[in-house]
Amino acid sequence: MPRIIVAATPPHGHTAPLRVIAADLVDRGHEVAFLGGSRFAEEVAATGARFVPLPDEADFDDRTVDECFPGRALVPPGPERLAFDLKHIFLDPVPAQYRALRELLTEFPADAVISDNFFRGTLALTLARPAAERPVTVSVGVAPPTMLSIDTAPFGLALPPRSDEAGRSRNAALNAEAAARAEPLRRYAADVFARIGTPLPDGPIGNVTVAVPDHYLQLTVPGFEYPRSDAPDSFRCIGALPVAGAPAGYEAPSWWAELTQDGRPVVVVTQGTLDNADLSALVAPAVRALADADVLVVAATVRPDGPRVLEDLLGGLPGNVRAAGYVPFELLLPHADVLVSNGGYGGVHTALRHGVPLVVAGAGEDKPEVAARVQWSGAGIDLRTGRPGTADLRAAVDTVLTNGTYRARAAALSSELAAHRPFDAIAELVDGPRAFTSGEGAS
Numbered sequence: 001m002p003r004i005i006v007a008a009t010p011p012h013g014h015t016a017p018l019r020v021i022a023a024d025l026v027d028r029g030h031e032v033a034f035l036g037g038s039r040f041a042e043e044v045a046a047t048g049a050r051f052v053p054l055p056d057e058a059d060f061d062d063r064t065v066d067e068c069f070p071g072r073a074l075v076p077p078g079p080e081r082l083a084f085d086l087k088h089i090f091l092d093p094v095p096a097q098y099r100a101l102r103e104l105l106t107e108f109p110a111d112a113v114i115s116d117n118f119f120r121g122t123l124a125l126t127l128a129r130p131a132a133e134r135p136v137t138v139s140v141g142v143a144p145p146t147m148l149s150i151d152t153a154p155f156g157l158a159l160p161p162r163s164d165e166a167g168r169s170r171n172a173a174l175n176a177e178a179a180a181r182a183e184p185l186r187r188y189a190a191d192v193f194a195r196i197g198t199p200l201p202d203g204p205i206g207n208v209t210v211a212v213p214d215h216y217l218q219l220t221v222p223g224f225e226y227p228r229s230d231a232p233d234s235f236r237c238i239g240a241l242p243v244a245g246a247p248a249g250y251e252a253p254s255w256w257a258e259l260t261q262d263g264r265p266v267v268v269v270t271q272g273t274l275d276n277a278d279l280s281a282l283v284a285p286a287v288r289a290l291a292d293a294d295v296l297v298v299a300a301t302v303r304p305d306g307p308r309v310l311e312d313l314l315g316g317l318p319g320n321v322r323a324a325g326y327v328p329f330e331l332l333l334p335h336a337d338v339l340v341s342n343g344g345y346g347g348v349h350t351a352l353r354h355g356v357p358l359v360v361a362g363a364g365e366d367k368p369e370v371a372a373r374v375q376w377s378g379a380g381i382d383l384r385t386g387r388p389g390t391a392d393l394r395a396a397v398d399t400v401l402t403n404g405t406y407r408a409r410a411a412a413l414s415s416e417l418a419a420h421r422p423f424d425a426i427a428e429l430v431d432g433p434r435a436f437t438s439g440e441g442a443s
Contacts, residue, residue, distance in 0.1 A: 002111035010037030023047035058093035097121025141218035146206030154178035239420025291318035343367035355414035378409035
C-alpha cells in the first residue's frame, strides 16, 4: 500500500480534519506519517499514524495564540488581523514546514502529501519539482476558499455571489480593490517563497494556493459553497468529514434524557472549541434572549469551567437552560432543532450533516464568510456581528423555529452531504503506487 504524509498547521480546526483523514488512511492499510503541532501527538498516535512534530519555528499552541505571536492582540479584528495572521501564523513558518517535509521524505519516501490549505510548505514542495519527480500533493480546504473569481466578491466582505452582468461588474471592481490592498501581502509571500528557492507564480495568493496543488479538495458541498465558473480544474467539493464521537469513558450529563422527553424544541448554543474565552460574546446573550422562551436551551461552553462561568455571568441559570462543558456534537446535534453558533466551519458542517438549521453570529478569521454562506444557502440566519443583542437573537431563533424553509434547506444540505464520500475521494487520489526512493522529491 502507498505511503502517505499528512501535514497540518497547528490550530485545532486545521489539525482535527487532517487527523480524521489520517485515521481513515491507516484503516485502509496505508502507512501514514503525520507532520503536525506537538500538542496533538497523542491524538494522532491513537489513529495508528506515526507522529512527527513540526520544527519549533512552525509549531505553536493555538489556545494561547496571542502569547505565541506578540502584538496580535493589539491588532483589531477584521482585515488587519487577518493580514497579521496570514503573514505571521501561516507564511512565516513556510520555510520550516518545507524543510521538515524534505527531511521526512528522505527517510519516508511517500506517494502523496495531504495537507490543510494553510500548510504552504506543501505548496513549496509542489513548486520545487515537476509532478513526475515528487509525491502527489493534495490540499484540503478546511475554511472557505479565498480565491478571487468573476462570480464572487472578495473573501472578507461576506457578500453573496453574483454572476449576472451587474454582479460581475461589482465583483470586478471589488476584486481590483482587494488585489491592490493585498499587494503588500502578496509581496511578503513572494519574498518568503523566494528565500527557499521556490518562486510563487503571479496572481493573488488565494488563487495560487488553489491552483498549484495537484488536487484541491474543499470540505463542503456545492449547495453551501459559492459557484465559480472560473475555478481551476484542481478545485472540487468532496463533502464534510464526520467528527469524533464520544471519547471512551464519556458520561452523558444527568439531564440528557430531557433532550427526548421534554417535548420542547432544543436550541444548542456554542462559541466553538477555541473562541470561548469570553462567553459574554454569544453564549450568555443567547441564554438571556431565550430565558422565557418555550424551548430547552443547551449551552455547550466547550470548557471545563464553562457552566460555572456562565452562571456567574448571568447571576444564575434560567430554568430552561442546561449548561455543559464538553458535549460530543455527534451525540447532541441529532436532538437539536436550532444551533446558535459563532460560525466555525467544522461546527456548521456538523450541524448541516444532521439537518439542523442555524443562527450564526461570527466575527474574526473566516467566521463572517461562513455565516454569509449559511444565509446564502438558506439554512439559517446571519446576524452579521460577533456580539449580537438579545432582541436580535430571540427574533432570529423564533424565525428559524417557526419558518420551515430553514429546516427544509438544512435537510436538503444534509442529503447532499450524505451523498458525498470524502474519504473515498481522498483515497482514490493516493492509492496509485508511485513511491519515491530515499532522497527523491526532497531537494
